[in-house]
Amino acid sequence: MPEFAVPPIDPMSITFQPPTGGMTPSGPVLSRRMSDLEGLFADTAAWRAARDEADPVVYEVASSPVPEAPGELPQSITTIHPGAVGGEFHMTKGHQHPNPQGEIYLGLSGTGGLLLFDGTTPKWIPMAPGVIGYIPPGWAHRSVNTGDEPYRFLAVYPGDAGHDYGWVLEHGMGWRVLRGAGEPRFAPFQAEPVAG
Numbered sequence: 001m002p003e004f005a006v007p008p009i010d011p012m013s014i015t016f017q018p019p020t021g022g023m024t025p026s027g028p029v030l031s032r033r034m035s036d037l038e039g040l041f042a043d044t045a046a047w048r049a050a051r052d053e054a055d056p057v058v059y060e061v062a063s064s065p066v067p068e069a070p071g072e073l074p075q076s077i078t079t080i081h082p083g084a085v086g087g088e089f090h091m092t093k094g095h096q097h098p099n100p101q102g103e104i105y106l107g108l109s110g111t112g113g114l115l116l117f118d119g120t121t122p123k124w125i126p127m128a129p130g131v132i133g134y135i136p137p138g139w140a141h142r143s144v145n146t147g148d149e150p151y152r153f154l155a156v157y158p159g160d161a162g163h164d165y166g167w168v169l170e171h172g173m174g175w176r177v178l179r180g181a182g183e184p185r186f187a188p189f190q191a192e193p194v195a196g
C-alpha cells in the first residue's frame, strides 16, 4: 500500500491517470463501501438492503504522496460511482475541517455537485469537468454524483485542515440530494434518519 512521503519532500510532478482516477506517484488509496456509510442515507432500509446485497464501493479517494502535514498542500482525486439509495444520490461521507481552512475542487469527469453547509444555510455548487468549486473555511462539504457515470474531481487542501466526520452526523448537511425528473431534487435534511 503506497504511503505519504515524509517532509521535507522535494518538488515533484504528479501524473493523473484518467482511466482509473489514480495518481503516479501514488500516496494512500481509500475505498469506501456502502457498509462504511451507516447513518448517512435517509432511507435506512434501502441502505441496509444495498449493504447486504452487494456492499458496493460507493467512492474511492486516491491521494498523491504529498502528506497531510502543516504547510503542505495535499491533493486527492475522488471518484464517486453512480447510483442512489432510496432515491438519494451516491455521496461522500462529508466532513468539516476542525482547523477552519479553505479547499479547492476541480471537476475532472462526470456530473455532480458540492453540497456545503455552515450549520445554518445549505449551498449547492453544480460540478462538471473544468468547474472549480471553492469551499470557504467553516463550511462542511459533501460531494454527490448526480449523473449516470462516475463523477471525479481533484481536491487540494491545507495539510493541517483535518477531517471532522462527527460534525456532519450531528448537524446534517442542510439538504438531501435526490433523483428528480432530469435535474436533482433537494429535500430538507432530517436530523434523524428514516427508520427502516
Ligand SMILES: O=P(O)(O)OC[C@H]1O[C@H](O)[C@H](O)[C@@H](O)[C@@H]1O
Pocket: 061, 076, 077, 078, 092, 093, 094, 095, 141, 142, 154, 155, 156, 157, 163
Ligand atoms: O472524507 P470524505 O468526506 O469521505 O470525502 C472524500 C474526500 O474528498 C476530498 O477528496 C477531500 O479532499 C478528501 O480529504 C476526502 O477524504
